[in-house]
Amino acid sequence: MDLFLHLCVMCLIYIIFALSLNLEIGYTGLFNFGHVAFFGIGAYTSALLTLHHFPFELGLVMALTLSGIFGFLLGLPSLRLRGDFFGIATLGFGEMIRMVFQNEVWLTKGPMGLPGIPKPTLFSFRFATLPQYFLLTLGFTAITFLFLRILIRSPFGRVLKAIREDEIAAEALGKNAYRFKIKSFVVGSIFAGLAGALWGHYTTFISPNDFTLLETILVLLIVVLGGKGTEWGPLLGAALLIFFQESLRFLRLPPEYGRYLAPLQQMIFGALLIFMMLFRPEGLIKERGRRVYAGTQRVE
Amino acid sequence: MLEVYDLYSGYGKIEVLHGVFLRVSHREIVCIIGPNGSGKSTLLKSIFGLIKPYRGKIQFMGLEISQKDPEEKVALGISYIPQGRNIFPSLSVLENLEMGATPLRDPLKMKKAIQEIFDHYPLLEKKKRLKAGSLSGGEKQILALARTSMIKPELILLDEPSLGLAPKVVDQIYREIDLINHQGVTFLIVEQNARKALRLAHRAYVLDLGVNRLEDTGEGLLQNEEVKRLYLGG
Amino acid sequence: MLELRGLSKAFGGIQAVVDFSARLEKNRITGLIGPNGSGKTTLFNLITGFIKLDRGEVFFKKEKIDGLLPHEIASRGLVRTFQLSRVFPRMTVLENLLLAPQGQMGEKLWALGLKRERVRDEENRNLKKALSLIEKIGLLPLKDEFAENLSYGQQKLLEMARLFMANPEMILLDEPTAGINPLMIRKIMDFILTMREMGKTFFIIEHNMDVIIECCDWVFVLDHGEKISEGTPEEIQNDPRVIEAYLGT
Amino acid sequence: MRKIIYSLILTISCLAFSGVYAQETYKIGAAFALSGSIAVYGEGFKKAVDLAVEEINAAGGIKGRKLEIIYEDNKSTPKDCVTAVRKLITVDKVPVIFGPAASSNFMAAAPVAQENKVVMISAEGAAPGLTKAGEYIFRVFPSDVLQGKGISDLCLRLNFKEVPVMYVNNDWGMGLKNVFVENFKKAGGHIMDEIPYDEGKTDYRTELIRAIKGNPKAVVNLTYIKEGAVMFKQAYEMDIKVQWICGSAAKSPKLIELAGKAVEGIIGTYPVFSQETKEYKAFRAAWKRKYGDEKIPIFAEYNYDMVYLTAKAIEKGGYTSDGIRKALIEVAKGYRGVTGDKTFDQDRGVGSEYGVWTIKNGQIVDYKKD
Amino acid sequence: MSSFFLQTIFNGILAGCIYALFAIGLTLIYGVLNFVNFAHGELIMWGAYFLYFLMDRPLNLPLSIAFLPALCLTILLGLGSDRFIFKPLRKASRLTLLITSLGLSFFLRNGAQFFWGAEIRTYGFEIKRGMKLFGVSITPNQLAIIVSSTLCMILLYLFFYKSRMGKSMRAISDDLELARVMGIPSDRAIQFTWIIASFLAGLGGILLALDTNLHPGMGLINLVKAFAATLLGGVGNLWGALLGGMIIGLSENIAVLLLSPGYKDAIAFGIMVMMLLIRSSTIFWPKE
Secondary structure: OHHHHHHHHHHHHHHHHHHHHHHHHHHHOOOOOOOHHHHHHHHHHHHHHHHOOOOHHHHHHHHHHHHHHHHHHHHHHHOOOOHHHHHHHHHHHHHHHHHHHHHOHHHHOHHHOEOOOOOOEEOOEEOOOHHHHHHHHHHHHHHHHHHHHHHHHOHHHHHHHHHHHOHHHHHHOOOOHHHHHHHHHHHHHHHHHHHHHHHHHHHOOEOHHHOOHHHHHHHHHHHHHHOOOOOOHHHHHHHHHHHHHHHHHHOOOOHHHHHHHHHHHHHHHHHHHHHHHHHOOOOOOOOOOOOOOOOOOOOO | OEEEEEEEEEEOOEEEEEEEEEEEOOOOEEEEEOOOOOOHHHHHHHHHOOOOOOEEEEEEOOEEOOOOOHHHHHHHOEEEEOOOOOOOOOOEHHHHHHHHOHHHOOHHHHHHHHHHHHHHOHHHHHOOOOEHHHOOHHHHHHHHHHHHHOOOOOEEEEEOOOOOOOHHHHHHHHHHHHHHHHOOOEEEEEEOOHHHHHHHOOEEEEEEOOEEEEEEEHHHHHHOHHHHHHHHOO | OEEEEEEEEEEOOEEEEEEEEEEEOOOOEEEEEOOOOOOHHHHHHHHOOOOOOOEEEEEEOOEEOOOOOHHHHHHOOEEEOOOOOOOOOOOEHHHHHHOOOOOOHHHOHHHHHHOHHHHHHHHHHHHHHHHHHHHHOOOHHHOOOEHHHOOHHHHHHHHHHHHHHHOOOEEEEEOOOOOOOHHHHHHHHHHHHHHHHOOOEEEEEOOOHHHHHHHOOEEEEEEOOEEEEEEOHHHHHHOHHHHHHHHOO | OHHHHHHHHHHHHHHHHHHHOOOOEEEEEEEEOOOOOOHHHHHHHHHHHHHHHHHHHHOOOEOOEEEEEEEEEOOOOHHHHHHHHHHHHHOOOOOEEEOOOOHHHHHHHHHHHHHOOOEEEEOOOOOOOHHHHOOOEEEOOOOHHHHHHHHHHHHHHOOOOEEEEEEEOOHHHHHHHHHHHHHHHHOOOEEEEEEEEOOOOOOOHHHHHHHOOOOOOEEEEEOOHHHHHHHHHHHHHOOOOOEEEEOHHHOOHHHHHHHHHHHOOOEEEEEEOOOOOHHHHHHHHHHHHHHOOOOOOOOHHHHHHHHHHHHHHHHHHOOOHHHHHHHHHHHHOOOEEOOEEOOOOOOOOOOOEEEEEEEEOOEEEEOOOO | OHHHHHHHHHHHHHHHHHHHHHHHHHHHHHHHHOOOOOOHHHHHHHHHHHHHHHHOOOOOOOHHHHHHHHHHHHHHHHHHHHHHHHOOOOOOOHHHHHHHHHHHHHHHHHHHHHHHOOOOEOOOOOOOOOEEEOOEEEOHHHHHHHHHHHHHHHHHHHHHHHOHHHHHHHHHHHOHHHHHHOOOOHHHHHHHHHHHHHHHHHHHHHHHHHHOOEOOOHHHHHHHHHHHHHHHHOOOOHHHHHHHHHHHHHHHHHHHHHOOHHHHHHHHHHHHHHHHHHHHHHHHOOOO
16 A cells, blocks of 8 residues: 555656646647756755755745746747757756756765655645655645646647747747747746655655656656647656556566566667657647637537 | 649648649640749649649650659659759759769769760859859759750759749740750740740640640740730739 | 838848838738749748848838837737748637737736636637637637648638737738638638728738739739839739739740 | 566566465565666675575574565666665565665665664665664664775875875765765875766776876775776776775676776775684685685675574564564674674664775785785 | 876867767768757667677677678668658658657667666777877777778768769758659668768777777767767768867867866767857758
């Protein structure tokens, strides 16, 4: 049961992470390959602050703020790049941030990592046990899901989609594509920061090794597999991948062969990404037009 | 030599040609004129196979070719010179000609063909080491023509050779076309700048909104008031 | 309404537009014609800020707008369409329309939280308007379809409706009737004429002379980037310079 | 290739039979690095653990019940360590876990064990403060606090007063470097330069050049096996002639296998235990019986001792985590294992002396100043 | 002191030679097929591992015999990835191709790890002291690197400017449509592009591994450097790639002397991001 809860918590954190990436990739068409950087910034910010005995609330708020600020600073120049070059620039940024975690020892303790990150206390309630933490993550996931849902269903989200479809035509309709892209990028970064902060407080230990390209691939795969540009796709993708990954533990594999398991599993991830692109680029859940609008009453 | 029968074609959802009929005989210069958007370029691309027609027949020397790829058509003796960008700008003039000689296969033949071109166009020989992108508009068009005529195709499909050129240069281009035609090459030319083309053409078709409206000798169409009406309404 | 002074643009030594000046009056439909490659679309791009001017000034409602970004120009009420239809393919017909109104409160992030009522009201208003428009162009059964599933003619119609929805003061249309059948052309012409009656101003690139003759009050003719003639459609039809530009000498 | 096919077949058959495991054993969890970046070490640890378990079971087990180790791959990443430990605790319900090797991985997983009141033991974790997570966390390996001082002493003893220090940029390297630098400075030494380098790279030439910039007589290089092999080779090729001084992690036959004559003459410290005791001789004989001529991998002895200590603790305190926790301290008091005295201090760690090793004629031998 | 500096510069040039080989392959694929192949780094890595495979047990082939088959296997890998993955996606968007190649890169990297594990490997030659030249030590392997990459450059130049196929490839990267119209066999030229790109990747990978070691992660990090070199030198430019490779190789080696070595790999990233931002306005902004 505890293991199941543990997997659920992991899954929920990845859902937040994937939802935030989906806003960028699925709805705005920004192929961000460095999303893990914001995950890391969120994790480190909140961890460092709470380790210095600031309250969790402040740590969380600062984690979101800093992720947002970094998102803004990175977005400002790189969002002027064309799609694939934007992807490469963000990939580079992701690696650079990891190197900062690794090398700025005075701040991050470098490769030593940060052990003993306290469990969160929200409004003097301490989320110490697994079920409690599960509820906390569930709450944050729900907030993220609903917030992003409101966002993408709003006129704001509509503009994002228009930019994804045809940036030039959106400009011709008077939409400041650059500014909208920055906003989307910042919002995405903030929620990635949230996922990171939750992750840090959950494992109670973070180190630069947690924020590598592997995470980027995993979260990208979650979004692509589930169905980018759909509300439920990232949820489905995260659930499938996390549980698939962990179910491998229950294959009672003789340890001699354990060495083959991790690369094999990652090969499967890579192959899955290729297969999705070749045979079902839209993902498991297909994007559909919206039928209900802000006015809520369904107009027939 | 070339027969187009009830051709429907277009780009994806946009149907541009709604049933075009056309016939080109051996050693003829046939011109297709028509206002913007009448489907002239689409017709050429469909004949050459850059666009796959929806339906209809295209026959070349008795062979049905409507679903063949451009590469096969080059092998059959059809060449196509697109409008606008029709040379490789970062290759030298010589290299452009060498590329054009690809269908000749035999290196010796290639060399000979290129030398013939240089004999005929000393200007190109003088500039053979220069990048083709640095030539003037007229020179580029000459290069494209030379490159194509070099392989002695049966039929050249030529799309708006006068586009963006000064009238004097256009005259020069048309003289070259005439010369090549006298060597036995058949031409199907698409032109908007109708009068110059009509003077040269043996026969001409007028295309309007994806169907052919008129057919006559070049001279005949020059006199035809209907042409002007199609272009400028009325 | 729109005043152009000496617009010029060259691409790598080739003059695409040469010293083009014109005044376009309010509530008129002005046509722009010329042979292929004469620089018509470039001129549109220059006016709407998609390409930077080499020289010249653009005034819209007596305000200088050259140097502004495309979306800034559009939000001032000068909106354009493109040669090929540019609907947003993976958005529904309704969404395509709802996108159009300028200055929507709901497009501001903060307003989504703080002014929810206003956003909702605004959205409802737009929705009502959009639905009546969709009904008018006969796409009501398709309102929740992705725009990519429409036929090309329907996409063009949708683009027109979107313009209507955006409600700009002046519209630049780039070949609105290209590639569609005569029935659709009729519908689109009706659309243009209705909007003119509502006080809109148009500037249209068009090849179909019937459309020009029926709709336009005034026509400019472009050849090799230069304005070679202007006048009423009848005058243009008989202008030897125009005939020469089209048919050659 | 054949191995892969077998593994696939085994996977499937194990899936089918996984429910049929005998229940009459004492299960111990082991969250080892079987894949990932430090899997080189993991295999050796596992062999040592297996050897000990086999011996104990052959001798009748614990009160008639056999020991069984449940290996869980931690993929060498903190994230998977946490998952692996959680799985061992909640699914296999083990009261005691042999923890991950790398200190950072161990420290990620330790709070989970502490929280669930499950004993977790480290046989290789050297980082100071490793057991801070709580009373359930033990180590049978001496802390680097001791080794850092050992290296510093060694340098001074050999009369190297000025040295640059290179270290692999991870938890272990940096932790050891910090202790070393602190001790060395206190003793009047001068650190010429500090050069961290990344794990797992293939070219360290520029780092080497930087290290010898001030013409030092000796360079302290706190390296792992693979990075060390690359470095010493490249230093040899570039004809860098300095005295290399390493830590314990490089003391391995594997290093000689990888780098050959390039590592001739390097010296290093290691937590020392006499190889002359009867315990060690017995261990060596047992190893030879089971694995033939295979060299004893690094830290194997500590893993071996860890299993025995745990077995004794289960026997004395019962098969519950609290029982094991209390009994561990008692049974370890004065216990002479292969690696010497295993008495736990108040931080549930063990002490050690440090010796010096060197490589002579392709063999690791104790260093004697001549 | 100056000999340290010379040695650093030499190491930089050495690295630069190899980066240039990678960069040319990358830019070739980009020029002809118009997408950034993330899996290029893995071709580099697999090239090195193929050689390892042939020289390791049970085959135990000597280097001279194993060298060519290893390159052929790399080329096959490149061709295979085109045939089965990129060819069906010829008409797909660049972003689809980007994700696909990212997936392929991940697949191949872990594939190598699957077979050979994550450890560092070496070809197991006996190590030799380098010879001294002006205070710089040069090993025979390093000499081989400089000679063969120079040779490669010359051959490539001859190929691109003298041979028909080379000219066809340049023509195709100029204008694929026009090339097809003129009957230039584009499929064959695309295959040839893959052959050359994989050949260069395999050769570079082998040379790099001869000089240093093998590791499954060696692909990605070198890809980034190749990419930075490409951007520096200008996309699709042979000499530019050489120059860019040299600049990256030199600057990252010199930087280690000045900055913290932990940031060595960040140098290439930094240059790459900077070039993207500077050049974005001129080259990479979509043509409208």
